[in-house]
Amino acid sequence: MTEPTISDLLVEDRSFPPPPAFAASALASDRSLYDEAAADYEAFWARQARELITWDQDFDTVLEWELPFARWFGGGKLxxxxxxxxxxxxxxxxxxxxxxxxxxxxxxxx
Structure with a gap:
């Protein structure tokens, strides 16, 4: 038998579901939020940010993605x-x- 290596740790397929009491208090009680985010994630996060956070100055862009960098809510001030x-x-x-x-x-x- 060979010794385990660091690459053996790169694959993780276990799942850790939340406790039932925690899941019951989740914001999304059905798949509607997931479906909305999957359909248009930028519009989804823009709506979430505007509903849940008070902005001193609204953002111009939701996401600027230039690998390996991501910039969320560009132009916004909190x-x-x-x-x-x-x-x-x-x-x-x-x-x-x-x-x-x-x-x-x-x-x-x-």
């Missing part, structure tokens, strides 16, 4: 602090914990 915190305060969730840090045992900050 305010990450607004998207992570402020919009949730505006939506009435300002009394909820925004960030919980846990360091060494017993060392936590909220």
């Amino acid at each position: 305010n990450i602090a607004y998207n992570c915190l402020d919009r949730h305060v505006e939506a009435g969730r300002g009394d909820k914990v925004a960030f919980h840090w846990e360091g060494e045992p017993g060392d936590t900050r909220t």
Whole structure:
């Protein structure tokens, strides 16, 4: 028997399905999102980005693909602090914990 080599690790065919409780809370309860993305992935991701993120400046291009580089949402500008915190305060969730840090045992900050 020969010794395994690094190339033996290049093929992976195992599948790891999510736990049922996690799958039940997924955004896509049917294949409609998958089908929409498969039909026109740039239009799909443009719609997702505009619906789920607040843009300071809208993007001009969804994807610029020049192997080995990809650039998503070219020309767009985000305010990450607004998207992570402020919009949730505006939506009435300002009394909820925004960030919980846990360091060494017993060392936590909220």
